[in-house]
Amino acid sequence: SRAVSIVGTGSYVPEKVLTNAELEKMVDTTDEWIVSRTGIKERRIAAEGEFTSHMATKAAQRAMEQAGVTAEEIQLIVVATVTPDTFFPSTACHVQRQLGAKNAACFDISAACSGFLYGIEVAQQFISNHTYETILVIGADRLSSIVNWNDRNTCVLFGDGAGAAILRYRAESHGVINTFMGSDGNYGDILHMPGGGCAVPITAENVDQRLNTLHMNGRETFKQAVISMMAAANTALDRAGLKVEDLTCVIPHQANLRIIEALADRMDLPLERFHMNLDKYGNTSAAAVAIALDEANRLGRFKVGDYILMVVFGGGLTYASSVVQW
Ligand code: ACO
Secondary structure (H helix, E strand, C coil), X not given: CCEEEEEEEEEECCCEEEEHHHHHCCXXXXXXXXXXXXXXXXXXXXXXXXXXXXXXXXXXXXXXXXXXXXXXHXXXXXXXXXXXXXXXXXXXXXXHHHHCCCCCEEEEECCHHHHHXXXXXXXXXXXXXXXXXXXXXXXXXXXXXXXXXXXXXXXXXXXXXXXXXXXXXXXXXXXXXXXXXEECHXXXXXXXXXXXXXXXXXXXXXXXXXXXXXXXXXXXXXXXXXXHHHHHXXXXXXXXXXXXHHEEEEEECCCCHHHHHHHHHHHCCCHHHECCCHHHHCECHHHHHHHXXXXXXXXXXXXXXXXXXXXXXXXXXXXXXXXXXX
């Protein structure tokens, strides 16, 4: 039997590094506080004029190269992002133009940090239904453009980047086994951007009040992150008929080292089994798990036949988990 598989991964982060030491000069914080509370040491910041679609396109090109897929072969482009270049056209359409992927249908997914795994599920469904054969899924965010750089509670946490995957049927039986997606709109206000939509339009006054920036209740988000990622991981594993011990590698959302430690503890898996890069990139939102997947793949952290688990949570509240036999 054939399986829907991730046949190529790619990622891109901007060149500019913003260290904790530099943040000390911008807000009332210390390297010690940031490292001990989050594990983050530095993050990447997009250059002026470097938009979400530009980062997404670079990540996509690397995934296409690894997969041996040309732009014309791509039939669907799904971009998960909360920082689109423009509300419309979608960022996926911007990426289509830059890639020259003229045969693709394109749309964006709004599921905050969970968006990449939502995209994996969308791709899996479309390929399983024989609607499309070759799909490009991208997680990309330029959170630096919606962060309030005067708010030490949030500005130390985030960075910019993009990650991509190409999905296709593969002759072998291994691939994406199961993806679970969940949401809870009751927790919408623990992590959100109030302004910019029709509810709180972009007016000078609203912008002055920083309503067009990210707002977060850190403690509540931390709590819900652990609960929702545990639930997502357990559901996806159950449906796949697997146990945690079967996993060679877990690729979690890269929000906070302490959240990942809590997850490792509750899953009863050693922390070494988790792939982490948040020390270098911070939380890159929809890109985080996609960049980590590409990095782990290229580092050879798992080989063909190994089971891996991706698990995420984000604004919405949204959460998801995907079990893959590589
Ligand atoms: N530097 C110094 N002090 C700070 C900083 C900072 N950068 N930020 C906050 N503080 C202060 C706070 O003001 C608070 O001071 P107070 O007690 O006088 O009010 C103190 O540090 C402690 O705050 P806590 O909330 O207890 O800190 P906590 O241990 O919870 O860590 C953190 C805060 C890191 C934000 C944590 O709650 C967290 O990681 N939450 C999850 C955040 C997250 O994952 N967000 C992304 C979600 S994914 C997405 O969709 C984008």
